[in-house]
Amino acid sequence: MSEHAVTVGEALVTLLEQAGVDTVFGIPGVHTIELYRGLAASAIRHVTPRHEQGAGFMADGYARVTGRPGVCFVITGPGLTNTLTAMAQARADSIPMLVISGVNATATLGRGRGHLHELPDQAALARSVALWSHTLTDPAELSTVLEQAFRVMTGGRPGPVHLEIPTDVMKLPAGTQSFTPPAHTRPRPSSADLAAAIDMIAHARHPAILIGGGAVGCADAVRRFAEALDAPVVSTTNARGVMAGHVLDVPASPSFGCVRDLLAEADLVLALGTELGPTDCDMYEDGGFALPETLIRVDIDAGQLSRGAPAALAIEADLGAFLEDLLGEAGTWRGTAGGGAQRAKATRDLAKASLGDTYRSHVGLIQDIWQVLPEATLVGDSTQLVYAGNMYVDAPRHASWFNSATGFGTLGYAAPAAIGAALGQPGRPVVALLGDGGFQFTLAEMGSARDCNADVAFVVWNNAGYMEIETSMTSASITPIGVTPLAPDFSAIAAAYGLPSRRVQSREELLQALKDLPRPCLIEYLDSR
Known part of the structure; x- marks a missing residue:
């Protein structure tokens, strides 16, 4: 009896295990059964939603609380289109999500002959919301492609990525492959940017901090920085709880007039890991949200720094790395400000009253x-x-x-x-x-x-x-x-x-x-x- 050749579908499950994936959300179909061939024997738990949109939202919720990517298996055509809404929510909120779908057999792609679940260009549809989409055609490239998916999904500003595998490719032998999740080098601020930030902070007497979802992964550093600076911290929706119960916490929307006043009256605002989006900062669409000219923005996404409020200093860096470097130089700026707790309390009280x-x-x-x-x-x-x-x-x-x-x-x-x-x-x-x-x-x-x-x-x-x-x-x-x-x-x-x-x-x-x-x-x- 010949030795069983490990298929692409089986190898994929093994590689996901090696990546630390412990849960997959999905609904099996005739176009994805080959992805399930190795799943029963693996340690990965499979959760079946009642709709593929639910699979995407489950992956989103899983990712938010674990900090690890949520993974979905969905079928060709309607399985993917049903998941797009969840992918779009993940894209908007910077949530890492890996969507693995089937696609029709290689020879049929782009032919428009009416095959089951056929789309004119499924990958193009996914790219409308995904950070990256790829069609696997060579089984030998599976581990390389998966590495690229993880690199894009978690290496910079997180978000959803999509990998589609033609139904005929799923069955092909994959050979011996292994996978190690890519180790990301956290981009640090340049020495010039760090020096400029320190100079602005050292001259501030009434600073304020505005944090977004990008602060969740470095909550401890945010708290230590706020304490050293003695500045009130305004938390947008996705940052709520980063400063939980702290005297410097302002867990209120920048849509409040009193929160806007706090930011406008500050002689320095640091916007950390936030896109400054209208759904956070201008919920009632009155156009009244504004930040002072003395604004420092820190974001891992260079493109985001070019959008929204213009900053006196825009720093492309991992927020945790930026705060670590800044705290390492705290002796040059600590103690220059004061009254943060009083300003935070006054704003909290006004927000509650509003x-x-x-x-x-x-x-x-x-x-x-x-x-x-x-x-x-x-x-x-x-x-x-x-x-x-x-x-x-x-x-x-x-x-x-x-x-x-x-x-x-x-x-x-x-x-x-x-x-x-x-x-x-x-x-x-x-x-x-x-x-x-x-x-x-x-x-x-x-x-x-x-x-x-x-x-x-x-x-x-x-x-x-x-x-x-x-x-x-x-x-x-x-x-x-x-x-x-x-x-x-x-x-x-x-x-x-x-x-x-x-x-x-x-x-x-x-x-x-x-x-x-x-x-x-x-x-x-x-x-x-």
Whole structure:
């Protein structure tokens, strides 16, 4: 009997194991079964969502809490197109995601003969949202191509990448290959840029710091730098929790007038790892966000530095490396500023006071959830509770508050992303904050949660429709239409999937349900309109 030749599909699974991948999200199909040939014998866990969009969102949630790429297996054609929305959200929020898809047999590509799942140019479609897309045609290049995928996905500003493998290539012998994830050299600031930054910092008396999602991976360095500088730190949505509970923390949106005043009155602002996007800094689109001319921007993406607010000093560097170098020279600038804690407290107080009654109540409920489940990660969709929290929420640690209501702003994110987060951090509960409208985009993922026994509580804020859109229409003197889709009996659907559930109508009942119900579970909050 001849020795079995390892196929491309089998080799891919082995190489992913060598890369440290422990979970793959995907739905098998006739065009990807060869990718599954080696999966059963591997240590990689496979999670089956109910829709490929869910696979992408699960990979996103997994990546956010682990810091490692989320990986998807999807079929040719509709499998990939269904995943594109999740890839676009990952692109907007700089989340590393590896999407591996099938594509039609090599000889059929570009022929337009109507083969199953055929697209005119699948890779081109992926490139519209991916940082990089590649079609593997030579089995011997598998490890080299995978290395390139990891290098692009994690080497600079993270994001989604796409590798497609023709169905005939999946079956070919791959030969002996091995894979070691590329070791990235963190780009450090030039000596001239570092000296210029130190000079500006040393002359500042009332500095302020504005951080984005790029600060999550170096939270400790951000805290130490803020303390040494004695500067208030404004956290955008994806940075919430980096300065958790610190006297210098301002966990409030730059859309607040008082936060804008803090930044405008500073004699130096350091914008660290943030794209300064409108969904963070100008939520109400009033055009009032502005930064002083004395602005230092630090970002790993040179292209991003050329967009948005012009900086007196734009530094292309890994943020952690920049802060390490800066802290190494702290003796030349430490102690030049002061009053950071007082300025931070004054801004926090003003931001809280600026919240309307409804948002203030919502923010209080969010904080109460963490009182009941202090280790919980809260994952949100575009819904009222989440909009309120994005304006102001004091998250207990980094990556404990994230959602799709910024950046690309998709609906249907929270349920699958919460499952991915729960699988990425076993033992840490996850609360998915959902609207009754948005939840219906990915309602079936309750079944996925049951399949893998994910530690997730699905909290459905039921206000009988798209209330935020209805309010916007009314404010614009447009007769609301299309904003009251019928909601199903969520508890009945939860029961059909084997999930315990409870309907509640008060804060106290909601918090008690979180204490009582085993997870995964569903809690429906009936909000009076």
